[in-house]
Structure formats: structure tokens, C-alpha cells
Amino acid sequence: SYELTQPPSVSVSPGQTASITCSGDKLGYKYVCWYQQKPGQSPVLVIYQDTKRPSGIPERFSGSNSGNTATLTISVTQALDEADYYCQAWDSSTVVFGGGTKLTVL
Amino acid sequence: QVQLVESGGGLVKPGGSLRLSCAASGFTLSDYYMSWIRQAPGKGLEWVSYISSSGIIIYYADSVRGRFTISRDNARNSLYLQMNSLRVEDAAVYYCARARTDREYFYMEVWGKGTTVTVSS
Numbered sequence: 001s002y003e004l005t006q007p008p009s010v011s012v013s014p015g016q017t018a019s020i021t022c023s024g025d026k027l028g029y030k031y032v033c034w035y036q037q038k039p040g041q042s043p044v045l046v047i048y049q050d051t052k053r054p055s056g057i058p059e060r061f062s063g064s065n066s067g068n069t070a071t072l073t074i075s076v077t078q079a080l081d082e083a084d085y086y087c088q089a090w091d092s093s094t095v096v097f098g099g100g101t102k103l104t105v106l
Numbered sequence: 107q108v109q110l111v112e113s114g115g116g117l118v119k120p121g122g123s124l125r126l127s128c129a130a131s132g133f134t135l136s137d138y139y140m141s142w143i144r145q146a147p148g149k150g151l152e153w154v155s156y157i158s159s160s161g162i163i164i165y166y167a168d169s170v171r172g173r174f175t176i177s178r179d180n181a182r183n184s185l186y187l188q189m190n191s192l193r194v195e196d197a198a199v200y201y202c203a204r205a206r207t208d209r210e211y212f213y214m215e216v217w218g219k220g221t222t223v224t225v226s227s
Contacts, residue, residue: 001168031211035151042201042217043143043151049211086151090212093165095141095153 002091004098011104018074020101022087025068030089032070034063037100038083046085047072079105108132108216110202115221122192126221128185128202136160136180139205141214142187144198144223152198155187156205156212170196189223197225 004024012018022032032050035043045054047063050070060081062073070089074081082105087098114126128140141156155166155176164176175188185202199222203214 031213033211033213035214037151042219043214044217045213045215048206048213048215054215084150088151088213090207090210094167095143095156095212097151097153100150 001094002089002096004087004089004096006085006087006098006101008099009102009104011106012074012077014079014105015076018077018081018103018105020072020074020085020087020103022070022072022098023068024070024089024096027068027070027089028066030065030091032063032065033088034061034072035086035088036081036083037086043086074103077103077105081105108204110204110216110218112200112202112218112221115200115223117224117226118192119227120192120194120225122225123188123190124192124223126187126189126200126202126223128187128218130183130185130204133204135178135183135185139207139212140178140185141203141205142176142185143201143203143214143217144196145201145220146195146198149198154200157185192223192225194225197223199223 034047037043050065111129142154173191177186199220201220204216
């Protein structure tokens with residue numbers, strides 16, 4: 001079965017740029033989306049189809065996908081961006097999630 | 107306002123059954139694929155199942171195939187998950203979500219708040 005790999009944790013200073021990666025075999029040929037989940041809350045879609053932002057998601061959130069790696073980039077990171085982030089792709093008609101990355105803003 | 111509200115969670119013994127429901131409002135359920143996703147305590151997201159807008163296309167994760175059954179009643183604006191032969195490892199918060207899909211992508215654009223399933227003797 002298809003697997004997506006994310007780093008368990010990423011740290012960033014406020015105002016800096018955070019990059020969270022998601023890797024999988026030939027991932028660049030698939031569409032990737034990203035979810036943000038804060039403690040005790042439901043996940044929220046922040047990027048879909050590699051680069052698109054849903055309505056209401058700040059422009060600070062952007063995505064890319066090429067080769068074997070998709071990346072979620074958060075520019076000018078704020079304390080409120082501290083959360084778990086999950087990548088997700090679709091393979092052989094099944095939904096696959098990455099293991100999640102805890103973003104710490106310190 | 108688009109809303110999904112899950113219910114039916116609770117405490118069940120291993121081997122037992124539970125039926126989860128998801129009530130949809132603010133949109134026409136029959137226009138969308140729907141999905142169940144779960145999250146064990148302290149763990150990541152795990153996709154469970156999805157069902158097409160008409161109910162004809164259904165897929166399950168290997169971990170639940172043969173034990174769980176997804177269904178929908180568009181007239182009642184409701185999604186269901188029948189869970190049988192429950193195991194300790196099925197304990198999780200179960201989320202229902204509205205999905206968008208085409209041949210090349212599938213993503214969950216709206217999520218409910220979840221319902222908690224505990225499996226313990």
C-alpha cells in the first residue's frame with residue numbers, strides 16, 4: 001500500500017518561514033492536500049490539489065509538489081499556526097494520510 | 107451554514123457493535139461523496155471509508171473491511187457507519203467529512219467535530 005512520510009516535528013521562530021515535507025513514491029504525479037489540526041479540534045483543510053487554498057485560509061499558507069516530495073510552506077509564521085499538520089493523497093481509489101507533523105512556534 | 111454532526115459513539119466491549127450517524131445540514135448531501143476518518147488517542151488521522159453521492163461506489167481501509175459498513179440516506183441527510191466485531195484498536199474519535207473528488211484527487215473539505223468510540227472490557 002502507498003505510504004506518505006512526514007517528519008514528526010518541525011520548529012520555527014515567529015515571523016519566519018516553516019516548511020513541512022511529505023514524501024512518497026512518485027508523489028509529484030498525485031494531488032496532495034494538507035490539513036491543520038489544533039489540540040481538541042477537528043482537522044481543517046488548508047491546501048488542496050497541491051497549491052490551492054480554500055476560502056478563508058490565509059495567503060501565508062502555500063503548497064508545492066514535485067518529484068517525490070510535497071511541501072507545505074507557512075510564511076511569516078504566527079503563534080496561532082502551532083498545530084499538527086497532515087498531508088493526504090489518493091492512491092488506487094483509497095485515501096492515504098501522512099503520519100503528521102507537529103509544528104512548534106517558539 | 108454547512109455542518110456535520112456525528113453521534114452514536116460510546117463504550118462497547120470487544121466483539122460488540124456500534125452504529126455511528128452523521129447528520130448533514132446546510133448543503134445537499136446527495137451532491138457529495140462522504141467519508142469517515144478516525145483518530146486514535148494521541149495518534150494521527152486514519153481514513154476508514156468513503157461512499158459516493160449515490161451510494162454505489164464504496165471503499166474501505168484494509169483495517170476495517172469486512173467488519174464496518176458505510177451507508178447513506180440522502181433523503182434523511184444522513185451518513186452512517188455500522189461497526190461490528192469491534193476491537194480494542196478501533197477505539198478512536200470518528201469524524202465524518204464531506205469530500206471532493208475527481209479521477210485524480212480526493213480531499214475532505216468539511217469535517218464534523220467527531221464522536222468518540224471506546225472499546226474496552
